[in-house]
Each structure stands twice: as C-alpha cells, then as structure tokens.
Amino acid sequence: MIFACDLDQTLIYSRNSMGLIDADELVPVETYKGDYLSFMTRTAYHKLQRISKQVHFVPTTTRIYEQFERVFGLREGIESRYAIVSNGGRVLVNGQSDLSWENQVKRITLKECAPAVEIKELFDRMVSGDGLIMKESYCDELFYSIIINRELLPQGMMTEFEVLLQGFGWNSSLQGRKIYLVPKTLSKGLAVQYVKELSNEGCVFAAGDSLLDESMLVIAEEAVAPKHGELYRKYGTHDHIRFTERSGIRACDEILDVLMNRMEVRNAQ
Template sequence: MIYSRNAFGSTPELSTVCVEHLDGAPLSFMTASAADSLKSLTDPAALIPTTTRTIKQFKRIRLPGAPWRYAITTNGGNILENGVPDVRWRIDLDAEVRTTSATLSEVNVELGSRIDDSFVSKFRVADHMFCYLVVKLDALPADFLAEWDAWCRPRGWSASQQGRKIYTMPDAVCKSRAVAEVRRRLHDSGELDSSARLLAAGDGALDAEMLRKADAAIRPRHGELEQLAFAHPNLTVTESSGILAGEEILTWFANSSN
C-alpha cells in the first residue's frame, strides 16, 4: 500500500500523501486517491493492517483511516489490539518456535558465518523473532539465497528475498495464522458476521500463504511474487505496477467488499 520514491515506478507526476517519516524525513507515500480509498474502506470492512515490519517500524506509519482495532506486525509474530501487543499470543508463539525449530541464536550465528561486508549492508534482528539482511544486490553471490534456505529448511526456518532484504523466518511465524486468529476473535465477539469473506493483498513470498488462505486475493504486477510468477485460483494480478498498483488494489478491495 505504501511506496518509497524509488518504488513509484514509471508514472506521470502524481498527487501523493506522505504516510511515513524517518528521522524527520519523508520516507513512504500513497497517491492521494489511494489514501482516500483506504479511508473509505474502514466502514464496509474490518481492515487489518498486516506487515513484516516490527512494531516500532509499523508505528512510524500514519495510514488514513487509523486508528485500527487490530493490526498484525512482525510477519504474524505480534498481534496489536488498540495499539497494544497481545502478550499471550506472543508467549504461545515463542513456545512453539522453541519446540519446532532451531533457536534464533543458532540461526544468527550460522548466518553471521556466511556473510561479510562485501555484500551485506545491515544485519538486523526483528522483535527477537526473526532476522533479516539488507544486501547490495550487485554484489550478492548468485547462490547465496538458495544455499542459505537449504540450510534453514531442515531446521524449521526458511529464507526469502524481497528487494534488498533477505528474511530468515521460523516456519511457525506466518501472517496467515495471525489473520485467522484476529478473524476468529471478530467472529466470536459478534463484530464480524461468520459469512464475511476474507480479502488479502501482498507482494512478497512471506505473503503467499496468506493470499492462498483468503477467499479472494490480489497482488501487484511487481515485487517478489511477480518474479516468482505466483498464481492461485483465487488470485487477481493488477494491471499496474509501482505506486499505481496500490490504487488498483484498493479499488479491487472496495469493489469486492460490496
């Protein structure tokens, strides 16, 4: 939904709204039309912002239509209710990660032994749950991702790349599980009818399972899933790419919610 200036794509001059600042500088944008569309979606739908960003990174964003009853961060690792992390969800998930996969410390040590400054700009741990690299694309060894993913898979983790970031994620941490939990809570409270459809959008490999589980889904004609030619019977692909795809996705949401 939001784009840095470098990710706008080939578009004419657009009217945009800044929705994220970092250290006082504008960082992420939506078109003015997309911002209006997002705000209007809060009436006909229970809108759940869902992201791989950490809690801190998510809270930098000022999306039209906020505040949100629920939001999902850290790739499903955290559920926020009225901006407050759900401690029980996190405790249970951490326990499952410990029993089904290698520890984050073990993964960090192994990953650290495989990288150097020649192709890695940053090595970060996200909310004590997973890690990611920011890489120099022109220097990244061609076989690095495949070899790293092959090490991770038998240990209950996986690796994927989205732009300049390479994520290393435990299998138990996924957006689709957190979305299902929020949906259950909304059903149980009576805030959401049991017949309500689940609509989803995403552009990276970490979104794929969430898109598959949705009643209907959409992805933009750019990003990791485009590179992977990701398809599914319930999936629509935008005609546009770049920031205009954000507009198209929100129009699709509005039409599908009616």
C-alpha cells in the same frame, strides 16, 4: 470482512519503489528523522479511508512495532482496530499487544524451530568475506532483518540458502535490499486467522507482494498480489492469487479497486 494488507510495496511505497508518478499525486504516510519515507497515491488513500469504515482493515507487516508506528498516515482518517506486526509475531488490539498470542508464538517457535543463532551462523558461513551484509538486526527476538549490498548478492544464493534451510523450520525472503530470516511458526497467515476469530468475521480479503505474505494470501477467500513483487517473480500465474496488471505504486490503486468491487457484490447479495 477483514482486509489484511501488507504495507511496504503493497500499500505504501518509498521513492525508489513507487515507479514514475507525478509528485502532486502523492500523499506522504511515513516520516523518519524529519523526512517523508513512504507514500500512497491520493486516490488510494481516499479509497482506504472509505474502505476502513466498512470492513476491518488489518495492516499486516514484517515491520516491528516501532517501525510500524512511523506510518502516521494509517492513523489519519483510517480506522483499524487490529494490526499485525513482526511478521505475525505480535497482534495489536486497539494499539495494545495481545500477550496471549505473543506467548503462544514464542512457545511454539522454541519447540518447532532451530535456534535463531544456528540459522544466523548458516547464513554467515554462506556470505563470509564478501562484504554483502551492510546492517543486521535481530527483531523482537523472533527473526533477522539483514540489509545487503544488492549488487554483491550472488546469483542463485537465495535459492541455495532456501534449500539449506530445509529441516530447520525457517524461511528466507529477499525484499529489495533486505533479506529476512524467519521461523516458519512466525506466520502472517496464522495471525490473520487469530484476528478473524477475535473479530468474529467470516471472510478475509488479503493483499501482499512477498513470500512472507503467501501464508495469509492462501487462507484468504480472495487474494491479490502486485505484479512487481516476489510472489509474481516466483509464480507468474497462480490458481488462487490474482496478480495486478500495474506495477509500482499504482498497483495499490488496483488492489483497492478489486476490494471495493468485491464489497459492492457482497452488499448487493
């Protein structure tokens, strides 16, 4: 079995996203410039350690490699041969990039999607002069990550922009203070399918909170999404995706409980 799991606001949580919880229940898992940025609950961390010894745990994130490497907690007592970064643009095998996959993604993106600069110009025209953008990055020459002043985000703008993107081969996603502009060929689902073939596994359990996670959730045999996420806000209920009862950092515990129950059923068969 493969456990393909998004990181931010699915598996790991910042202080702003975790909700109310006692500090002594937390385990730091990410550091940056000497500060702890992300956490898991102690119980979830121990569960993940056990899970990773029985299935292929595949961290699957929109973070670029350098940001992924900051999550030191996923290397301490947790086994993970495969990882997916840059929203599916890069597959890591034992920490090394699979160049065949990267070249394939870039080739298909150039063929099927509008140039990145054209999409960025569309976005800039929509937000011109309103002070919305605080910082922006063109990540791995694949997609845009834009930090915004959330208070200045016009109501309905993301829906309007998603309509504008139709026909260009790109998607957009709002996650907290970040807006992602991503080619449709950059897909967590396609990357998970590729890892499934590499690992010769037949079953995928997937978890993720955002629209950028949807592609891997719909191809999984079983899928769970946190109640606080972008997917829940869009759907509320879903025929294939199960939403947690809990929100914030405790949603992670619930996701891992669902997975462990599934593993017990499979082992009993």
